[in-house]
Amino acid sequence: MRAYKPKDDVQAKPYYTDRFYKSPQVPKSSPESDELFSADLDAIKEKFEVLDAYIQVGQLVVYINPQDNFKVLEMLKNERAYSQLSEMSAIDWIADRGGFEVFYQMLSMAKRKRIRIKTFIKKGQAINSVEKLFRSADWSEREMFDMFGIEANGHPFMKRILMPYDWQGHPLLKTYPLQGDEFAAWYEVDKIYGKEARDIIGPEIRDTARVDRYDSERFTLLGHEVPKGTKITGDEPKHKESYQEEGGVFMVKKFDRKSSVVIDDPQR
Amino acid sequence: MAQIKNRLTPFFENITFDREDNELILNFGPQHPSAHGQLRLMLHLQQEMITKAHPDIGYLHRGMEKMAENMIYNEFMPTTDRMDYIASSSNNYGFALTVEKLIGLEVPRRAKVIRMMLLEINRLMSHIFWLATTALDIGAMTVFLYAFREREYLMDIIEGYCGARLTHAAIRIGGVPLDIQDSFISQLKTFLDKLPENIKTYEDLLDTNRIWLMRMEEVGTISTEMALSWGCTGPMLRASGVAWDIRKEEPYELYDEVEFNVPYSDKGDNFARYRIFMEEMRESAKILYQTIDMYEKCVKDGQTELMAHAPKYVSAPKLDIMTQNYSLMQHFVLVTQGMRPPVGEVYVATESPKGELGFFINSQGGPYPYRLKVRAPSFWHAGILTDLLPGHYIPDVVSIIGTTNIVFGEVDR
Numbered sequence: 001m002r003a004y005k006p007k008d009d010v011q012a013k014p015y016y017t018d019r020f021y022k023s024p025q026v027p028k029s030s031p032e033s034d035e036l037f038s039a040d041l042d043a044i045k046e047k048f049e050v051l052d053a054y055i056q057v058g059q060l061v062v063y064i065n066p067q068d069n070f071k072v073l074e075m076l077k078n079e080r081a082y083s084q085l086s087e088m089s090a091i092d093w094i095a096d097r098g099g100f101e102v103f104y105q106m107l108s109m110a111k112r113k114r115i116r117i118k119t120f121i122k123k124g125q126a127i128n129s130v131e132k133l134f135r136s137a138d139w140s141e142r143e144m145f146d147m148f149g150i151e152a153n154g155h156p157f158m159k160r161i162l163m164p165y166d167w168q169g170h171p172l173l174k175t176y177p178l179q180g181d182e183f184a185a186w187y188e189v190d191k192i193y194g195k196e197a198r199d200i201i202g203p204e205i206r207d208t209a210r211v212d213r214y215d216s217e218r219f220t221l222l223g224h225e226v227p228k229g230t231k232i233t234g235d236e237p238k239h240k241e242s243y244q245e246e247g248g249v250f251m252v253k254k255f256d257r258k259s260s261v262v263i264d265d266p267q268r
Numbered sequence: 269m270a271q272i273k274n275r276l277t278p279f280f281e282n283i284t285f286d287r288e289d290n291e292l293i294l295n296f297g298p299q300h301p302s303a304h305g306q307l308r309l310m311l312h313l314q315q316e317m318i319t320k321a322h323p324d325i326g327y328l329h330r331g332m333e334k335m336a337e338n339m340i341y342n343e344f345m346p347t348t349d350r351m352d353y354i355a356s357s358s359n360n361y362g363f364a365l366t367v368e369k370l371i372g373l374e375v376p377r378r379a380k381v382i383r384m385m386l387l388e389i390n391r392l393m394s395h396i397f398w399l400a401t402t403a404l405d406i407g408a409m410t411v412f413l414y415a416f417r418e419r420e421y422l423m424d425i426i427e428g429y430c431g432a433r434l435t436h437a438a439i440r441i442g443g444v445p446l447d448i449q450d451s452f453i454s455q456l457k458t459f460l461d462k463l464p465e466n467i468k469t470y471e472d473l474l475d476t477n478r479i480w481l482m483r484m485e486e487v488g489t490i491s492t493e494m495a496l497s498w499g500c501t502g503p504m505l506r507a508s509g510v511a512w513d514i515r516k517e518e519p520y521e522l523y524d525e526v527e528f529n530v531p532y533s534d535k536g537d538n539f540a541r542y543r544i545f546m547e548e549m550r551e552s553a554k555i556l557y558q559t560i561d562m563y564e565k566c567v568k569d570g571q572t573e574l575m576a577h578a579p580k581y582v583s584a585p586k587l588d589i590m591t592q593n594y595s596l597m598q599h600f601v602l603v604t605q606g607m608r609p610p611v612g613e614v615y616v617a618t619e620s621p622k623g624e625l626g627f628f629i630n631s632q633g634g635p636y637p638y639r640l641k642v643r644a645p646s647f648w649h650a651g652i653l654t655d656l657l658p659g660h661y662i663p664d665v666v667s668i669i670g671t672t673n674i675v676f677g678e679v680d681r
Contacts, residue, residue, distance in 0.1 A: 012338040014605060014635050023633025026370060026612025057369050057614045083496050086617065087643040091630055105615050105628065105643070109512050116615065136499030139651040147333075162326035162680060171334055178338045 009095040009174040028054040036111050040080050048072055059114045066102070066119045070128040073104060073117065077133055082106040082115060085134035088141070090148045092174045099123050100150055104130070121150070129155040147172035166191075290314065294662070298327050302405040302666045305676030307650065309665065311657070318665070321657035323650055328680040336640035340606025341367055341441060344640075349435035351644060352678040354397050355390035357426075358620040360439040365520060366616040366627035367441045371581050371609045376573035378566040379443035380521050385456070385559045386429070386438055387521075388552045392463075393422045394621035395545050395552070399470060402542075402670035406483050411473050418466050421459050425452060441607075442582035443575035453560055463553050467546060474542070484539035488656055488668040491536060498655070499648040502623025503548065504672065507541040509534035514619040526558040541671040581607040606635035615643075622646050622673055644678040 031041045031053050037060040041053050044062060048071065051063040064072050076082040087105040094100070097120070104117040121127055129152035131137045141152040142161040149170040151158055159165060168183045169176055179185075189201050248254055292313040297303035306327030312320035332351065336344050348363045349356040361383060368375065375383075400415035423433045428449050430438040438444065474480045490500065495508035505512055511532040515523040531547035533540035576582055583602050584595035611633040617626040623645025630639040649672045657665060 012636055016605065017634075021608075023608060024610040026372075026610045026614065026631075028612075056612060057616075059615060061613070084499055086499060086624065087615070087626060087628060087641065089628075089641045091639045103628075105626070107617075109510065109517075112517050114615065114617075116613075134499070135494070135497040135655065136648050136651065138654070139647065160326075162329040164326075171331055172337075176334075178334060 010177050011174055012178070026056055028056050031055055031060060034060070036113055037115070040076070040113075040115060043075065043080055044072060047075065059116055061116045061118060063118050063120070066121045066125070066127055069102070069104070069117070069119055070130055070133070073106070073130050073133055076106060076115070076117075080108070081110040082108045084109065085130070085136050085140075086114070088130075088137060088144065090144050090150055092148060092172065093120075094123055095174055099125070100148060102127055102144070102150065126151040126153050128153050131155055146170065149173070291319070296665065298324075302669060304401065304669055304674055306680070307669065307674070307676065309653065309657075311662070311665070313662070316661045318657050318660055318662070321654055323653045325650060325676070325679050328676045330681065332681040333640055333642060336637055338636060340635045341609070341637070342602075342606065344637075345440065346435065346437045349437055350677055351642065351681060352394075352620060352622060352625070352646070352675050353434055354675055355394035355621045356434065357386045357390045357436045357438050358394075358618065358625060360437060361387055362616070362618045362620065362625045362627050364439050364441045365618060366614055366629055367609065368576075369616050370612060370614045370629055370631060371578070371607075373442055373576050373578055373581065375443050375576050376571065377522075378447075378563070378571045379574045379576075381559055381562045381566055382444045382448055382574070383439055384521050384523070384526075385448070385556065385563070386426075386436070386444075388556045388559065389422055389426060389456075390436075391552045391621045392549055392556075393419055393426075395549050396422070398545055398621075398670075398673050402667070402673075403470075403474065403480075405666050405670045406480065408473065408477070408480065411470055414466070414469060414473075418459075418463070421455075425455050425459070428452065428455070440575065440582075442578060443573075445574070447574060448563070453563070456556065456560065460553050460556055464550070467549055471546060481539070483663070483667045484542055484671075485537060487538045487660065487664050488671060489535070489537045490652065490656060492534075494652070494655065495536070498652040500623070500652060501645050501648075502619065502621070503541055503544045504623060504645075504649055504652075506530065506532040507544050508536040514617055514624060518617070520616075520618060522559075522562065523555075525562070526555050528555050538667055538671040541673075545673075581609070608633055608635050617643070620645065622675065622678065623649065642681055644681060646672075646674040646676075646678040650674045650679050 032038050034055060037055060040060065041050070041062065044050055044064070048068045049065055051065070053060065053062045055061070073085070084107040085104060086107050088103060091101040091103070099120055099122040102119050102121060106115050106117065107113075108115070119127070127150060129137065129141055131141060131152070131154070138155070138157075139161060141155050142157070142159060144150050145152065145158055146160040146162050147170055160167060163171065167187075169181055185203060186195075186198060189198055193201065244255065294311040294313055296309040296311055298306045298308040300307075303309070306325075308324040308327070310322040310324065311318050330350070332347055335347060339347070345360055345363065348359040351359045396415045396419045400412045400419070403409075403411035403415070426436060426438070427433050429446065429452060430436050432438075490504065490508045492509045495505050495510065500508065501512070509532065511530050513530040514520075515528075516530050528551045531544050531551065533544060575585065579595075579598050581602075583589065583599040584592070588595040589599045590596075609631045611631060613628075613630045615626055615628040617624045619625075624643065625645060626643030628639070628641040628643065629637050632638040652672070653668070656668060660668065
């Protein structure tokens with residue numbers, strides 16, 4: 001049977017994977033193994049439903065229901081001394097599970113502990129904004145909206161932050177190609193000149209490694225540059241690489257290579 | 269091209285003449301020299317007083333997180349340089365440490381010492397650069413020239429180590445690629461011995477300077493609550509009364525073996541931040557002296573390993589690759605296909621010169637990260653301008669942007 005490949009994931013894929021390769025897991029441990037974490041988890045469990053919880057690489061990960069996110073973060077901030085929301089964003093699982101995983105990375109400076117609250121939302125579902133609790137979520141939620149299209153209910157200014165306001169598509173979705181889609185490729189041309197100018201202007205050359213052999217510079221062969229349009233035969237004579245104005249320049253001393261000194265002590 | 273008419277209609281967003289409330293909207297940036305890169309601020313003004321500020325970012329957005337999802341882990345390392353390009357080794361390090369935590373790799377001691385040296389040199393470079401540019405923004409041109417002279421020495425040292433001055437890519441997953449060059453320590457010592465004198469020169473020029481004090485004191489005050497709520501870290505947080513330094517609180521590398529203090533202040537204004545940057549330079553110098561001793565001890569003990577031994581993830585030393593068939597095969601696979609870390613998720617925070625630099629990686633066992641999120645400190649330090657600027661005057665904007673020490677490679681990623 002052919003291996004299943006998700007159709008809505010256009011990101012780079014490994015070109016070869018061993019058939020019997022089984023990837024190892026980053027070890028998880030039970031939350032009871034840490035005193036502070038188990039107390040935090042018990043406090044969450046008392047009031048909210050916890051779907052899963054474990055400790056991975058020294059941090060507690062708790063899965064909760066999406067509608068509880070504001071209340072859980074409020075409780076952690078006010079009662080459990082998690083004073084900072086370091087980071088929040090989402091992971092695109094549309095191809096596998098039809099939704100996103102939103103994570104909140106929190107830090108308690110009093111306890112020196114970090115905890116990650118995770119929740120799963122369906123595609124198109126919005127999440128409660130936590131901007132009222134942590135002002136840092138103001139920009140994080142805008143970034144999440146910009147990159148994934150996840151809206152935060154109750155956010156005061158739910159607009160794109162990194163991409164232009166009139167952008168189409170959400171760049172960090174797995175369905176969005178790395179090189180951008182058609183809208184991205186023609187964004188400036190369409191906006192400034194209109195769609196009908198596409199043929200006249202032509203596509204932007206986005207391959208930075210592209211070298212045009214018949215370019216006027218012909219920088220691939222230093223010293224053998226020719227003017228644009230010249231038919232290159234391959235045996236052009238080498239130019240002189242240094243050049244000085246005939247008869248010298250006013251106020252500028254003639255450069256004498258022999259009398260110049262190369263300083264090799266970086267400390268001078 | 270010339271015959272195509274463009275559709276851009278002229279508009280005057282900067283000036284609103286006939287408004288009942290007499291409000292002026294000023295568009296500051298994105299090409300303003302003291303906007304430190306590509307920051308656009310839309311400022312609502314009453315006379316010269318700012319009533320509302322709206323920072324607009326994204327002019328330098330290159331989609332690094334997207335790029336990371338389409339690259340093998342080692343390929344992403346030079347890309348991290350382009351985030352906080354003032355101290356690029358600290359980005360390299362943050363990423364390398366995160367992947368090492370993900371795969372559970374222990375780095376050899378000698379590599380750890382070299383990494384610490386690089387990190388602290390980067391911190392010094394970043395702080396000196398901060399001082400130079402901020403002083404220049406405020407008008408102290410002399411400080412700028414002196415500070416850049418000192419930064420030049422450090423760049424020379426780094427250049428001697430890795431060949432690059434700005435984008436170092438000097439740290440690898442699993443260690444460092446090279447040992448430090450022979451002249452490294454003597455050059456570093458020469459620099460460090462002169463550093464207190466140099467810092468004193470800056471302080472003599474600034475500490476009692478009336479203009480400097482008027483622009484700095486009681487300007488841009490961030491309260492502790494505001495700093496915590498906005499996710500401020502690093503010097504921004506320490507100036508607001510929280511002595512939180514990740515090197516001290518959650519020590520990584522060998523920071524638990526060196527002695528240093530964490531300067532902090534409860535003032536929260538521009539001047540407090542300036543003092544913290546100056547004190548942190550002294551602390552960095554202290555750490556560097558200790559790492560020199562640690563390095564010399566490593567040499568004496570005969571610890572020569574620079575890369576961790578983990579054939580599944582890290583290529584063998586060059587000698588092995590060139591002489592042993594199996595090492596060559598593994599190296600080939602690691603270069604062409606990339607390492608495949610275990611399935612799991614990790615968030616690791618390090619103390620970069622700007623604040624808490626965190627990398628979040630979700631790995632699904634493939635050679636590309638399934639999701640990589642960069643927690644760049646400057647992102648929130650730019651965001652705080654929304655709440656910080658109202659109530660200040662236009663000239664204060666320059667000094668406040670200066671002391672927040674934001675770098676736009678990192679804000680926009």
